[in-house]
Amino acid sequence: MKHTLATLVCGLALVAPAASAQAILLEDFSSFYQPDHTYFEGDWTAGSYAPRASFIQGDGVYEIKGSTNNQDNFVDIWFGHAGDYAPFDLTGATHIALTAQVLPGNEASAIWIALSDRNMNEATAVFLTGDFSSTASSLVLALIQVHSATFDFSLVDRLRITGNLPLGQAAFNIAFDQIEATAVPEPSAYAVLLGVGALALGMTRRWCSRSGRPAKR
Structure with a gap:
């Protein structure tokens, strides 16, 4: 016995x-725009990497709306760019958990979350907007797809949010609530x-x- x-x-x-x-919180969107580590690009910026005027900081959520899903439109969050931030160790993570809501007028079909390590190797998680609620925030899981055999999960330096469609012109209207990295057995x-x-x-x-x-x- x-x-x-x-x-x-x-x-x-x-x-x-x-x-x-255990899930690792990457962004809670409670105070999203931080000039020293949050950089908007393309039509998502009003200039100098600041967000365009139609983007709204809510109570624990951040609304990216009034623009399109073109791959040149994105926001980068740098975890290790400034002295008071540090890269994330996501060793063992298999999925990204995104809590978000589809806002009225959204036409974009997907949300791309891209991770980069210190050597700019990339991994992505793709979410279909049809999987999210249009009445309240909902959580959806997406598999992390590694695009380089040398991607270093122990030193994840940057997170990018984009619609990522070449020449995309669909309205991108999404309220972001939380992004986590987690391991799904x-x-x-x-x-x-x-x-x-x-x-x-x-x-x-x-x-x-x-x-x-x-x-x-």
Whole structure:
């Protein structure tokens, strides 16, 4: 019985980290525009990297609206650009969790979140605007797709928000609430946990049967 319990504990120890990954907050949009690390480009800027006038800072949300989804329109958030900021260590992250709301008049079909490391290698997460609510903020997960084998998750220096459509002219009207990086366990991890749990329950019933003790329900 002791050896079997040890095996169960080892199995749980191997699977538990994947099943209980912690989300890392990248941006909460409570006070989004910071001149020393937030840079708007293309038609998203009023000049000098400042946001265009139609963009609105709300209570914990930031509305990017009144422009288009052209790939030349974007905002960059630099995590390690100024002295009081530092790169993020996103080792183990598999998905970006975006909490946002589609605003009236939006025509853009996608939101791109791009991550860059210290060597400007890139990884992206693509969200379909149709997956978000138009009445309230909702959370959607998207897989992080790495575009370079040398992408360094331990030194993520920049995050970019864009519609990213070449020659795009669709209205981009989105209210951003929160961006997180997280690890979503593979389905196999859940299967292992369920299997270990079922095995433990079966062993408990057999042991109680042999000892004459009733198994707890």
